[in-house]
Amino acid sequence: MSDSPPAVWVTRPRAQARRLEAMLQARGFAPVAAPLLAIEPIEDEEQEAQVAAALDDYAWVFFVSRTAAELAVPRLRRYRAWPPGPPVMTVGEGSAESLRALGFSEVICPREGADSEAVLALPECARAAVSGRRVLLVKGEGGRALLAQTLIERGALVDTWICYRRVQPRWTAEVLAPLRERRLAAMLLTSSEGVMNLPALVPAADWPLLVDVPAVAAHPRIAAAATTLGLRRVVTAAAPGDAGLMATLESLPAVQEGSR
Structure with missing residues (x-):
């Protein structure tokens, strides 16, 4: 059992991510700003x-x-x-x-x-x-x-x-730290265009760590894009919107196990 809350990548552009980050914090997660797109x-x-x-x-x-x-x-x-x-x-x-x-x-x-x-x-x-x-x-x-x-x-x-x-943003080592330290519980994917930026933002040396991180996609089209990249644990949110993302995230066995 870890004393640290499960880390979750929030991949929306920063200006759009505040509400979802607040929901994650309220539910006991540690949101990590990991935008796949910049506006x-x-x-x-x-x-x-x-x-x-x-x-x-x-x-x-x-x-x-x-x-x-x-x-x-x-x-x-x-x-x-x-x-x-x-x-x-x-x-x-x-x-x-x-x-x-x-x-x-x-x-x-x-x-x-x-x-x-x-x-x-x-x-x-x-x-x-x-x-x-x-x-x-x-x-x-x-x-x-x-x-x-x-x-x-x-x-x-x-x-x-x-x-x-x-446009494609730039990531700092702080964004990649939860992945490299093997404490990234999941990532929330909300754009198929953004998903396609993952290979450019995650160094090749870290990619093997990423493919088995649970990913919750907001739409089947986004899930398909993530699967095409080789991510192996992709699920589609059961309902649209932030509530659907949260409910699906909390239902993941790996996330439930990590939060105990």
């Missing part, structure tokens, strides 16, 4: 002014992530108040919470699922609801094109505002 805002005052001027023309505005909401909304508010204005939509309870904190009392969000497929199943995205109407997608560079492509196929007029990019 770099893209500033474009001309585009921001154009979006603000056209805002009321949109049937709704979709934010692909918490980051998109927290970066874009304050920028638009330099030019106008919002709300009032078009409804907001997102995927995932974390992003919805951010929008509520920004003053949007009504947030359109899937009740089940946390991906583009779940968003496209919403009645607001049905062909009859979007055909001939203008919608705005606020996102980072790259990412899946499924949402925009499907909405266009359904007759929507889709505008896209790219307000940030994801």
Whole structure:
């Protein structure tokens, strides 16, 4: 039995990780900030002014992530108040919470699922609801094109505002210490793009230690990416959101054993 709480890598970008880190601490874990992506805002005052001027023309505005909401909304508010204005939509309870904190009392969000497929199943995205109407997608560079492509196929007029990019961060020896000291109980994976940065961030000499560390993935697509890299103990969270990650983490036999 160890007197130290089990160490867990939190691989979200730092600005997005605070809530999950607090949940881990409250449950007796030692969160370790191990971001697989860093966020770099893209500033474009001309585009921001154009979006603000056209805002009321949109049937709704979709934010692909918490980051998109927290970066874009304050920028638009330099030019106008919002709300009032078009409804907001997102995927995932974390992003919805951010929008509520920004003053949007009504947030359109899937009740089940946390991906583009779940968003496209919403009645607001049905062909009859979007055909001939203008919608705005606020996102980072790259990412899946499924949402925009499907909405266009359904007759929507889709505008896209790219307000940030994801870049590879740098890790310090402090991040790698729990792995090297064999006290890393698990890692929480929340981005398939981020997972693909693992080989560049974990030195080759440490990789054999990593492949058997339990990994909880937020989505099957993320789990598949981790498995492709050779991680051998990958499980998908039983439910979306931070609560799903925590419940699955606490259910892992290795984690339960290590916390005794």
